[in-house]
Amino acid sequence: MTSVETEPALSAVDTLVRELATLHPEIEVLRPSPETGPYGHDAATARSANEKLAPGGTAPDGPAVALPADAKQVQALVRTAAAHGVTVVPRGAGSGLSGGASAAANQLVLSTERLNRILEVSPLDEVAVVEPGVINAELNAHLQPHGLFYAPDPASFEISSIGGNIATNAGGLRCAKYGVTRESVLALDVVLADGSLITVGHRSIKGVTGLDLTSLIVGSEGTLGIVVRATVRLRPLPVARRTLSAFFAGTREGTAGLAAITLSPVRPAVIEFFDTPSLENIDDHSGTGLRQRGGALILIEIDGYGIDEQARDLSAALTAVGGHVTVETEEQAALLWELRRNGRGFPEGQWFIGEDIAVPKSQLPRVYEAFPALEARYGVRISAVSHAGDGNLHPVISREIGPDDDPAVPPATLAEAATELVRVALALGGTVTGEHGVGTIKREWAALELSERNLQAQQAIKDALDPEHLLNPGKAF
């Protein structure tokens, strides 16, 4: 978009900011400036934005930013923005991985960072009522003394907000047993595009009065409404937890081990699979010696009653298919989970693309088997850690930046390999995005997955609830 094209819209934003200052001085609003730049990006788009910034170059203006402190302020912001034709980008903690919260200088970012109160914890109803800006980990820290927990645990749980988790229907490690975010969201207060505030859902687990608008809002990436309050389901902390590791000779043998878990009667809380290059990445980055223990790792957390019998049955199932199983000590378990989360570091000196494909879990071995041919064809390296219990892989497709390469210009083959891997997942009955959402980055891939009529239906629903396309236009579908 050239500056000529954006100028009229920019002046609309300026007018909006001035009017908000007059009409709603109680709401903090930041005018577009280089300082608001970080509000224009999420974790996925920030890197490319930084790369495009020439050394010593002037940072461009970010979007206008509003920091409402209650639902009424959100309503006022939406109404005033609509009156000026300025589109609104809802924003949680900015930890998204698909560009869902990215915003241009002619838009108003509505940050939920001040809507961060835990309003209620009810042990007898097993619910918490929270504002969207509450950080996932903070909610769980708050629940700990009650002996309760909120199950959805995206890897970003220490930095991501409940509102952002809801917007993307975030997954995590514990989903196979405890479900994704949608299964833990019972009711929502939502500000619609016309500024009205509605309550959807129920404080009880059951409730079928009318269409399930709660589930429709969850995962809609801020395109249908802005969540200003959520009633979420809680669960009692398990009476016991234990970590098992199962090392296998190589990737192929390891993926075969996953089927053995499915065919066993045990349903672990977490099943993480590491292929050979992922173990090598960790050893390289963290100085560990995982590769000495094997060429693939299934890292498992079991929880609940009968923990010894669960460990016994699972060990037997995994040993029978060639796994070397260890019930880890608490200390060693903590180390292994930390390596899972942060052990690989960021690929340095490399171009890379991270993916979030998911396949029917029986097809996980087929995805890993597809890596070598793609590596050879596109001259890339592919490794993947998986949430194996739900068939969700996070492949990293990378290529070294050579001494003569311009780091800002990744080779086209990198993106081509990434798209080809998405096609592999789709051919296996899978999906483009298991838990990160479509945002801006995966819209082309989403079009490979969804039929035209399906996309039309989604667009019709968007048109029905937000006819002016005020909320987060150009995202999700």
Next chain:
Amino acid sequence: MTSVETEPALSAVDTLVRELATLHPEIEVLRPSPETGPYGHDAATARSANEKLAPGGTAPDGPAVALPADAKQVQALVRTAAAHGVTVVPRGAGSGLSGGASAAANQLVLSTERLNRILEVSPLDEVAVVEPGVINAELNAHLQPHGLFYAPDPASFEISSIGGNIATNAGGLRCAKYGVTRESVLALDVVLADGSLITVGHRSIKGVTGLDLTSLIVGSEGTLGIVVRATVRLRPLPVARRTLSAFFAGTREGTAGLAAITLSPVRPAVIEFFDTPSLENIDDHSGTGLRQRGGALILIEIDGYGIDEQARDLSAALTAVGGHVTVETEEQAALLWELRRNGRGFPEGQWFIGEDIAVPKSQLPRVYEAFPALEARYGVRISAVSHAGDGNLHPVISREIGPDDDPAVPPATLAEAATELVRVALALGGTVTGEHGVGTIKREWAALELSERNLQAQQAIKDALDPEHLLNPGKAF
């Protein structure tokens, strides 16, 4: 509706039936006649229809009925009906309890009874792919040899279809632990109002490409599309199951016992609560002696690993609050569950209304406490069995038919008491319908629960997906 008003529409149905016979002779279609009468009602509306029929009177014409055998036939039926302006009522097994499948003589009922194939069971993906007419219990019988089960278990599981369960987002007894139907539906093939066929959802547990149309279709009572295929989630059969009974002195003491379960670390698969009059009803009808064991009963099924520790912890929790806890033998357990399902019989010689309210589970005691005042005020009797784990009550509000009463004319106070009880549930933060759906019968109550803007949003979505209101008009919202 008078016959003068319906004649033009009836002739449209006749024309439609004739055209279908010409264009699609492969589809069995029944023309409106007294014989199709049963297709005009579900389990809720059949009774009142029969009561209205004068002895010896001629039965009125039922709706036209189509019995498609595959998705293509469903598409053809929807398109042809649309061309003739005849509205379509999707119908499962007709076991609904809210009038959701009721149909008039000027409508086309699209019965899914011949779409009854179990297309696939995949133990490695833990999914089954089924057509909508498959009966819930038949699916589970088919899964048993695989060591798997489909969790949603509405009390009608022996007669209700998966498609009907999906249409109402059916609940059941095991929902607190295993979720309602929505949590077990991964993907759907749906025929939309324009006759197009779309696939929504994923075969994997995770998948967030675009809006969650799967969840939107689940519970939409056939108003947004017709499900022709479903991919449902399966689970391994638990390694152990056990039934515990906890008898308490009376209803009040029993509801207090429910809180003790919530505060314990055990999460039973089933928690059914019987108040004093419910126990009396069972003893009267089934010749049992439950009242001798106590004045209220919490009937519990626990399952999974560590079954002895679970039983121990739960018994301790319930005993501490005055419960007389028995771990039941298998034989005795089977008898108790049979009494739960069928032990009360149908109230004979009485007018009655059955409800399906749900409240936040901490509020269950408040609902039971409200019964005596309502009984006194309206001259009715109220008893309720509850799915206590999710706050879902099924009150029966009844009144004896006296010798001078006309059975076809129930007193207005009966409906007034029922509405007042709905208001009690709503005042406690609850809902009009926990698992049966709104259908035709609960639309007025639904309007007490949902705000006007919420209903507008639902209507806008309906308009977006079915602009001509072809599919099941006048139902759900």
